[in-house]
Amino acid sequence: MYLCIMIDEKKVTSEKAVLVGVITQHQDEAQSTEYLDELEFLVNTAGGIAVKRFVQKLDKPHPKTFIGTGKLEDVKAYIDTHDIGTIIFDDELSPAQLRNIEKILDTKVLDRTTLILDIFAQRAETSYARTQVALAQCQYLLPRLTKLWTHLDKQKGGIGMRGPGETEIETDRRIVRDQISLLKKKLNTIDKQMAIQRKNRGKMVRVALVGYTNVGKSTLMNVISKSDVFAENKLFATLDTTVRKVVIKNVPFLMTDTVGFIRKLPTQLVESFKSTLDEVREADLLLHVVDVSHPTFEDHINSVNTILKEIESANKPTLMVFNKIDRYTNEVIEEDDLITKKTEKHYTLEELQKSWMSKMQENCVFISAINKENMEEFKETVFNLVRDIHTKRFPYNNYLYSEYDADGNKLQ
DSSP, X not given: OGGGOOXXXXXXXXXXXXXXXEEBTXXXXXXXXXXXHHHHHHHHHHTEEEEEEEEEEOSSOBTTTBSOHHHHHHHHHHHXXXXXXXXXXXXXXXXXXXXXXXXXXXXXXXXXXXXXXXXXXXXXXXXXXXXXXXXXHHHHHGGGGGGGOGGGGGOOOSTTSOSSOOOHHHHHHHHHHHHHHHHHHHHHHHHHHHHHHHHTTTTOOEEEEEEBTTSSHHHHHHHHHTOOOOOOSSTTOOOSOEEEEEEETTEEEEEEEOXXXXXXXXXXXXXXXXTTTHHXXXXXXXXXXXXXXXXXXXXXXXXXXXXXXXXXXXXXXXXXXXXXXXXXXXXXXXXXXXXXXXXXXXXXXXXXXXXXXXXXXXXXXXXXXXXXXXXXXXXXXXXXXXXXXXXXXXXXXXXXXXXXXXXXXXXX
């Protein structure tokens, strides 16, 4: 068990960290800069401070050291001079890369996956979430156990070292495998309990909030359901699934707030949290929340759609909810500029809205959850979608959607 606890959850001091990224055939300079910006946000969320970035242009990451040894020497010179104790790479490192880099830098080396696991461990509040994170940590740790036992490098064969038995590293691998097995059994038990809970919720329409991390899902949940789900301007503020009963006009339905997605999401986390995402699989309607103020929000949309495909939920009825319109800005082309070609980044909010309304057959809304802008339009759209789903499923219960209440009064 102790091998899977990789993070000190109560650590409050800010660590100084150096970030390392690459520019490759599949990741240009602009993308590399954006990914490192996101990595820096992850570092801040984890309680650290990014003080320096190193970027190298390569055809593809070096198979042994991710970046070239010359660039690694530059990194080493900087961390030795400035007393930096943490190096974080913007991609998942293989066990061999991790060992080789640690030998050269002689300091703590993390990758994007380890950092995200760290944040998840800090944010997990319920037993269910903690179990999911522990499983992901163990699955990530298993092939990397050798780096924890450098003292075994001095172990030699010869007299007294032959015969049956297992080495310390083999013992630890067995312990971690056993722990993975126990955690999976525990998750299966909890999954059965949650499946019964979902079954007992009755026949109300289920609506799930999905989207990239830090796009305002929890804030929207609080506004629409008048609840107090934890919301913060940090990545992965919400890990534990929250379900609330919502009533718009006279129509009740269940709304679920789920964990946010992110690019390069660790495979271990996708696997571990698939059970949590059952709420998404079983939803009748998805509200795909998007931070329209982010310069590459379309990449965020694609990342979320990719994960929805993985959990077989991409074809569900979906309403695109473009949030944070209060923070939207566009680049302006000067009247005498005859060279710059107008693209979506130059669209005004009105032009962007028309473009997406056309793409989505008008199945999208533009709001500011925090300022409650256009919330009536949002509620009306959700009401119509929920009503359509319910009337198709239960054609004999259409009286629920009358314009009049039980006393004959016209609904506002």
